[in-house]
Amino acid sequence: MSLESPLGRVRGLGTAKEGTGHFWHQRLTAIALVPLTFLFVIIMFVFFGADHARAVALMGNPLVATVMLLFLLTGFYHMKLGMQVVIEDYISHEGAKIALLLCVTLGTVALATASVFALLKLALGS
């Protein structure tokens, strides 16, 4: 027996099967970001005043590169989830909402790709 209403069946809009996915991913990344943020701040102190040669050498340290990668990837995903909620909450105009959500999703992927590529280029040597 289907619990769907006749109208619901005609529209074909059922559950997206994602349930608490967004909520859970935001919390999961938040938990990961607590230690990662402290490590990121410490790494930023190490980079303080570094010239280019020293900055490249520091990024070549596997520990530094790994923490930076984790912080950036987790942070960008957390940011995408958070900005999505802000837009969904405050932008009521449907067209503007979809346009902004597109901008946030594509912009986050672009920024994350650029920063990860730059980090790997520095870490692995150019």
Next chain:
Amino acid sequence: MTQHKRPMSPHLQVYKPQLTSVLSIIHRGTGVGLAVGTLFITWWLVAAASGPGPYEATREFYGSWFGQLVLFGFSVCLFYHLCNGVRHLFWDAGWMLEIEDVYRSGWVMLCASVVLTFIAWFIGLSL
């Protein structure tokens, strides 16, 4: 159809600001601030990967008064969002949901974020 004048939910403009609501609004504000801040982190990384010339330009910017202001704003957003984020995680676990706990954790979180920002800048400026 007759229009009933139903009570409206309180708007922000006419609702008395409370610690709970103000901290919640700031949490979103700092989140958006951090999102803007990722532009500066990405710029720094891409410049470093591009070579000494572009990297020096970022050093010059972050050494300028405006660059320092950006860094200060980013650090405030980072520590606030971190401390209040931990508070949110406690709530998600079902802890400290009594109203007096919410107020107490709010003040503790606020103090912690100010202290962390102060410590970070103390270390940063003495390096």
